[in-house]
Amino acid sequence: MRVGLKSESSKKRFEVLALPHLDAVYRMAMRLTSDATEAEDLAQEAYYRAYRAFESFELRDYGIKPWLLRILHNVFFTAKGKQRREPTLLDDVDFDHFADELPGTAEEPLTADLLDWDQFDQELKAAVETLPVDYRVVLLLWAIEELSYKEIAEVCSCPVGTVMSRLYRARQMLGQGLLDYARERNLSTERFES
Amino acid sequence: MNCLDFRKYGGAFADGELTTERNLDALEHLKMCPDCVRRVDGIHALKRALTRLGAGEKAPAALAARIVADLNSPAAKTGLYPSSRWFRIGLVPMGLAAGFILAFWVSRPWSGPQIQPGQTTLLKALAVDARDQHRRCEVMGPEHHDPALPRELNSVVKPLSEQLRLRVIAPDLSAAGYRFVGADRCGIRGRPGAHLLYQSVARGLFLSVFTVPRLDDLQMNRFSGEDGHWYFAASDEELTVVAWSDGPQSYVWCAREAESDLLAFADQFRGPSSPRKLDQDEGSGKG
Numbered sequence: 073m074r075v076g077l078k079s080e081s082s083k084k085r086f087e088v089l090a091l092p093h094l095d096a097v098y099r100m101a102m103r104l105t106s107d108a109t110e111a112e113d114l115a116q117e118a119y120y121r122a123y124r125a126f127e128s129f130e131l132r133d134y135g136i137k138p139w140l141l142r143i144l145h146n147v148f149f150t151a152k153g154k155q156r157r158e159p160t161l162l163d164d165v166d167f168d169h170f171a172d173e174l175p176g177t178a179e180e181p182l183t184a185d186l187l188d189w190d191q192f193d194q195e196l197k198a199a200v201e202t203l204p205v206d207y208r209v210v211l212l213l214w215a216i217e218e219l220s221y222k223e224i225a226e227v228c229s230c231p232v233g234t235v236m237s238r239l240y241r242a243r244q245m246l247g248q249g250l251l252d253y254a255r256e257r258n259l260s261t262e263r264f265e266s
Numbered sequence: 267m268n269c270l271d272f273r274k275y276g277g278a279f280a281d282g283e284l285t286t287e288r289n290l291d292a293l294e295h296l297k298m299c300p301d302c303v304r305r306v307d308g309i310h311a312l313k314r315a316l317t318r319l320g321a322g323e324k325a326p327a328a329l330a331a332r333i334v335a336d337l338n339s340p341a342a343k344t345g346l347y348p349s350s351r352w353f354r355i356g357l358v359p360m361g362l363a364a365g366f367i368l369a370f371w372v373s374r375p376w377s378g379p380q381i382q383p384g385q386t387t388l389l390k391a392l393a394v395d396a397r398d399q400h401r402r403c404e405v406m407g408p409e410h411h412d413p414a415l416p417r418e419l420n421s422v423v424k425p426l427s428e429q430l431r432l433r434v435i436a437p438d439l440s441a442a443g444y445r446f447v448g449a450d451r452c453g454i455r456g457r458p459g460a461h462l463l464y465q466s467v468a469r470g471l472f473l474s475v476f477t478v479p480r481l482d483d484l485q486m487n488r489f490s491g492e493d494g495h496w497y498f499a500a501s502d503e504e505l506t507v508v509a510w511s512d513g514p515q516s517y518v519w520c521a522r523e524a525e526s527d528l529l530a531f532a533d534q535f536r537g538p539s540s541p542r543k544l545d546q547d548e549g550s551g552k553g
Binding site for chain 2: 097
């Protein structure tokens with residue numbers, strides 16, 4: 073691998089590969105910072121660091137997008153003085169074990185899953201903002217960036233089981249929050265009549 | 267698979283992430299359980315709603331231009347400077363400070379070994395460069411780390427050695443009271459190299475360990491023993507620099523420590539043989 077001055081062709085290659093993912097990087101920066109100016113700075117810093125590390129990047133199964141997002145994730149948490157691996161959230165356990173925490177019967181109310189999400193765009197947006205940052209990030213990467221669980225794990229530097237449990241809890245928390253909102257306003261909470 | 271199991275795996279099923287065997291089990295369950303079918307529908311609906319909300323969020327148009335401008339900056343091209351934007355803003359005052367330090371350094375009596383005048387200048391330049399790079403990087407603290415590298419001390423050696431084609435050292439200095447903070451590819455004297463940064467647990471001060479291609483332009487092997495090793499040490503009132511070569515690479519340490527202490531830290535990493543220290547009997551006279 074060549075070291076030393078970055079060539080024009082290397083710079084061009086980086087631009088061609090990395091810049092198309094700027095929207096995705098910016099979206100994640102927004103989820104992390106909740107502030108447009110900070111998000112721009114964070115995205116810019118992430119690209120700068122990615123360019124400096126470009127020679128160490130290997131185009132693997134995941135492509136450059138998870139790699140960029142991972143750098144962004146690490147830059148953010150490093151700047152915040154946090155460890156790259158966040159302290160385990162109280163309920164952020166390995167997926168294979170968290171089923172033990174589910175209620176002992178199968179008769180869990182299904183209303184969270186029956187919620188008509190189309191009614192609640194703004195409320196959904198606000199509800200996402202109230203989630204812990206780790207859950208917000210995983211939700212974004214899952215829903216908007218459509219990354220696989222493995223890719224999300226790569227970005228967040230955590231096991232796949234943790235990704236699955238965070239997704240599960242994020243969906244539960246969103247559902248519960250919006251159910252409460254819907255009930256307060258006597259809005260429909262069931263898509264299907266029994 | 268029962269409903270309790272499906273609650274555990276339903277999300278992964280909806281996302282197509284289950285193994286073939288579990289997927290078949292889930293499909294069998296769904297044939298008999300309309301509630302779980304609705305559960306899957308709900309997950310898909312949530313995903314669509316989130317996608318709809320996020321799809322319109324685009325990066326500002328000017329951000330791409332700023333990023334491209336960053337890539338064209340001299341610092342980005344050489345990769346020798348820390349990457350922090352906040353630090354780049356401070357490069358001018360840092361440059362001025364480095365200039366003052368250089369002026370101070372070349373004007374004071376040489377505190378290291380006495381060697382020939384030409385070599386004195388070159389060794390002084392090495393010391394100044396090492397100290398400058400150390401100062402530039404220590405202000406970043408934990409942020410002085412290439413995110414593409416592992417965070418663990420033992421894990422950075424291999425990728426750095428492969429990338430730089432050098433035998434990078436990553437000494438464990440915990441016994442000396444220093445913890446590893448981060449690693450990046452910063453060089454000195456215009457040569458890309460590995461830079462490991464450590465911080466004193468008790469005092470918060472930083473220590474740098476550089477691995478760079480052998481500093482042949484300083485003609486160091488003129489001062490080496492039969493085994494090709496050499497070292498020199500120099501200190502001013504603030505920072506001490508210790509350097510030695512070993513094969514095709516040179517190692518340069520810099521810290522706010524007394525020369526004897528820094529040499530003691532580095533001693534165990536200075537190679538299998540005992541290198542000779544440059545002393546005032548070297549060469550034709552005093553510098």
